[in-house]
Amino acid sequence: MSQETRFVQDIADQEDDFSRWYTDVVLKAELADYSPVRGCMVIRPYGFALWENMRDALDSRIKATGHVNAYFPLFIPESLLKKEAEHVEGFNPEVAWVTAAGDEDLEERLAIRPTSEVMILTMYSKWVQSWRDLPLLINQWANVVRWEKRTHMFLRTTEFLWQEGHTAHRTEQEAQEEVLRMLEVYRDFVETELAIPLVLGRKSESEKFAGAQATYTIEAMMGDGRALQAGTSHGFGQHFAEAFNISFLDMDGERRNAWTTSWGMTTRLIGALIMTHGDASGLILPPRVAPHQVVVIPIFRKDDEEERVREAINEITQRLAGQVRLHVDWSEHTPGWKFNEWELRGVPIRLEIGPRDVAAGQATVVRRDTREKQAVPLGELATRLPALLDDIQHALFERALAFRESRTHQISSIDELAAQIEQERGFFWAVWCGSAACETAVKTRTGATLRCLPLEGGDGVGPCLVCGQSGGKTAIFARAY
RNA sequence: CGGGGAUUAGCGCAGUCUGGCAGCGCGCCUGGUUUGGGACCAGGAGGUCGCCGGUUCGAAUCCGGCAUCCCCGACCA
Numbered sequence: 114m115s116q117e118t119r120f121v122q123d124i125a126d127q128e129d130d131f132s133r134w135y136t137d138v139v140l141k142a143e144l145a146d147y148s149p150v151r152g153c154m155v156i157r158p159y160g161f162a163l164w165e166n167m168r169d170a171l172d173s174r175i176k177a178t179g180h181v182n183a184y185f186p187l188f189i190p191e192s193l194l195k196k197e198a199e200h201v202e203g204f205n206p207e208v209a210w211v212t213a214a215g216d217e218d219l220e221e222r223l224a225i226r227p228t229s230e231v232m233i234l235t236m237y238s239k240w241v242q243s244w245r246d247l248p249l250l251i252n253q254w255a256n257v258v259r260w261e262k263r264t265h266m267f268l269r270t271t272e273f274l275w276q277e278g279h280t281a282h283r284t285e286q287e288a289q290e291e292v293l294r295m296l297e298v299y300r301d302f303v304e305t306e307l308a309i310p311l312v313l314g315r316k317s318e319s320e321k322f323a324g325a326q327a328t329y330t331i332e333a334m335m336g337d338g339r340a341l342q343a344g345t346s347h348g349f350g351q352h353f354a355e356a357f358n359i360s361f362l363d364m365d366g367e368r369r370n371a372w373t374t375s376w377g378m379t380t381r382l383i384g385a386l387i388m389t390h391g392d393a394s395g396l397i398l399p400p401r402v403a404p405h406q407v408v409v410i411p412i413f414r415k416d417d418e419e420e421r422v423r424e425a426i427n428e429i430t431q432r433l434a435g436q437v438r439l440h441v442d443w444s445e446h447t448p449g450w451k452f453n454e455w456e457l458r459g460v461p462i463r464l465e466i467g468p469r470d471v472a473a474g475q476a477t478v479v480r481r482d483t484r485e486k487q488a489v490p491l492g493e494l495a496t497r498l499p500a501l502l503d504d505i506q507h508a509l510f511e512r513a514l515a516f517r518e519s520r521t522h523q524i525s526s527i528d529e530l531a532a533q534i535e536q537e538r539g540f541f542w543a544v545w546c547g548s549a550a551c552e553t554a555v556k557t558r559t560g561a562t563l564r565c566l567p568l569e570g571g572d573g574v575g576p577c578l579v580c581g582q583s584g585g586k587t588a589i590f591a592r593a594y
Numbered sequence: 595c596g597g598g599g600a601u602u603a604g605c606g607c608a609g610u611c612u613g614g615c616a617g618c619g620c621g622c623c624u625g626g627u628u629u630g631g632g633a634c635c636a637g638g639a640g641g642u643c644g645c646c647g648g649u650u651c652g653a654a655u656c657c658g659g660c661a662u663c664c665c666c667g668a669c670c671a
Contacts, residue, residue, distance in 0.1 A: 123606085123620095123632095132665080141605095151662065207670070262595060262669055269670085322671075330671095342671065381671095412630055449631040456631095467630055477630080593671095 124457070127393055131337040138387055139266045142396045142458045152264035152271035156380070159458065162404035164274070164380060168254065170306045170402065171276065171378065174298050180250040180278060185232045187256075188223040194231050197356040203323020204228070207259040225258045230324070230349075230375060233279040234357040241371055244283050244363050248291070249371075252278040267384035268341070268594050275379035281359055281371040285350070288372035292348040295376040296329045299344040307382065308399040308510040309333050309389045310517055311343065312540070312589060314565025319549055326350035332564045332589070334517045335388035338538030340564045340591035343385050346376035384594075389513050390482075396459030397481055399509050400502035405440035407433075407498060408460040410451045412467030421471045425491065429466070429476070432495050437502065456481060461505050462498065480505055482512070527579050530590060531559045538592055540564070545588040546577035554579045561590040 124141060125133035139145050144160030156164060172182070188211060195201050204227045211223040226232065237249055258272050278295060282288040296313055303309050311331040321328035325347040333343045354360065354370035363369045390397040400406050409426055413419040426441055433439055440460075442451050448465070455463060465477040475488045478497070482505055489497050520539030524530050530541050541561065545551060552563050555578070571587025 136664080147663070149662075203670090259670080261671095263667095316671095320671075328671095345671080410630090414629060445629095447629050447631090447633055449629085449633085452631050454632080465630065469630075 124395060127336065135388060136266060138391055138395050144383065145266055152261060154266055154270055159404060160383065163398065163402060164383060166402040166404065167306065167382060171302050174302055175252050175276070175278065178294060178298060180252045182253060183251050184253055184255070185229055185236065187226055189226055189232050191222045191224060193235060194224050196231065197324055197353060200230065200324035207261065209258050209260050227257055227259045229253065229255070229277055230279065230353060234353050234359060234373060237281050238358045241281060241359050241361050244361050246361060247281060247283045247371060248287060249281040251280070252276060268381055273380050275377050277375060277377040280374045281354070283363070283371070285372050288348055288374050292327070292329060292346045292374050292376070296331065296346040299331050299346070299378060303331060303343055304510065306399065306401045307386055308506055308513060309343070309385055310510060310514040312565065312567055313569065314567040314589065316565060317552060317563045319552060320563060322347045324349065324352060326352060330565050333385050333389065334520060334540060335385070335594065336391065338520045340540065340593040341385050341388070342593070343382055344378040347374060349373045349375070390509055395457035397509065398459035398461060400461040400506045403459065403461055404438065405460050406438040406502055407440070407462045407464055408455045409439060409441040409464045409466065410448050411441070411443065412448050412465060418468045421468065422466050425466050425471050429491065429494060433498065436495060437498050461502060482508055525575065525578060527555055527558055530555065530561065530578065534559050534561055534592065541590045542571055543578040543588060543590060544573055544575040544585045546580055546582045546585040548580070551577055551579035555590055561592050564589045564591050564593060
């Protein structure tokens with residue numbers, strides 16, 4: 114990249130080494146840092162402010178759909194965890210255990226929750242007696258621990274923060290509606306707030322959650338063409354209700370098992386945000402969740418200039434209070450240094466105020482995504498800035514969507530997939546017969562996994578990309594994080 | 595968990611092969627000049643050389659173990 118556009122030299126080149134670029138951005142933008150604990154990171158104040166904005170936007174949507182928040186214990190007694198065989202087997206290798214307190218061994222080991230189905234559904238069995246107790250719609254914001262072999266900042270860490278919703282319903286249809294409703298809530302949240310375009314779909318048998326009857330997913334494409342699962346919604350049928358005895362007397366006097374669901378979204382989304390919108394200069398944050406939406410850079414030479422600039426900035430701050438999240442950088446770095454710094458940290462709009470601007474009664478406004486520069490009269494900032502933030506939000510989505518389209522291909526055979534994915538990563542739509550053997554064949558040969566069976570688009574007409582049989586479904590294959 | 599690489603000042607690195615005073619650039623502190631795309635001059639501070647042990651008169655350097663990070667794979671959602 115040329116020197117004119119590449120101002121930041123201390124992060125790796127995106128095309129050259131995407132993985133290194135990602136790590137550099139996370140560290141240099143001060144989103145997170147490594148900790149002395151393997152696989153565990155520290156989310157720094159800037160990263161946490163971002164997470165808080167994301168969390169609040171999702172939380173209000175969860176509440177708007179009738180759910181309430183609660184909090185359940187971090188520890189799960191071993192005997193409880195073992196109640197649902199398929200579930201425990203799925204998570205077993207990743208579970209961390211507490212075996213002692215002080216010098217005394219515990220009588221029963223305690224698992225540190227990898228997820229809370231077991232704990233929450235155990236409580237539900239106490240709370241559900243009648244059909245009138247249903248539906249039960251509870252969400253919790255919590256940390257969970259999964260002992261992953263290989264970790265990566267935000268994308269896969271040993272401990273992470275998330276939201277897990279757990280619901281119980283009277284009928285299968287209600288539960289199914291809930292699973293899809295929350296998938297839609299996720300879509301709205303991710304596309305509206307994070308400006309990340311999604312594909313909604315169902316997971317194959319081999320990819321679904323341990324113990325689930327059906328797993329639905331939202332899949333996003335990262336800047337290197339790889340897929341990232343950004344959230345999931347599971348239907349459990351009556352499977353868990355049987356294991357945990359969540360039964361109720363129905364309207365007709367019959368005792369029945371409830372239908373349960375769960376759905377979750379994690380700090381991994383921060384990784385998705387970075388890898389979807391970032392560029393050669395670093396992070397680009399969507400205005401709706403950016404900790405600072407506008408950063409103000411004062412420019413002056415002499416004391417009298419500083420005085421006038423300060424006055425103008427005070428006036429701007431007052432005028433914009435409550436309208437935009439604004440940060441004034443009064444630090445002693447030079448303006449050029451600040452430009453680079455705040456670009457690296459992804460602030461959507463930079464506002465420069467210097468003597469020339471003050472004299473003209475204007476501010477110089479620069480947007481992060483295009484670097485387009487314009488002079489805006491001070492009196493118009495209160496209307497122009499929110500409009501510009503809106504504009505950037507939409508432009509980011511459109512750009513990400515256009516990128517995904519350019520990397521999405523229809524393919525008809527595994528040979529074609531192998532050849533194309535070697536050239537360039539992306540999403541590959543194909544017809545798949547539904548057999549696990551063909552799914553495995555694709556993974557072994559191409560490194561791509563079956564991301565989902567999309568809910569929209571794809572008619573499933575044609576021969577399976579591996580075995581050639583007809584009567585299959587449309588599936589999306591991609592290399593994934 | 596397997597293979598490879600790394601760990602030296604806040605950050606990036608040289609020094610390790612061939613054992614002998616702890617170095618460079620950036621950053622940081624003080625003073626001054628500066629400030630519209632990573633300013634300049636002068637002075638200064640900052641190190642258990644990742645940790646534990648061994649060899650040696652002497653270890654950043656050689657040997658053994660461990661920890662953390664990165665890359666590739668296996669595993670996992």
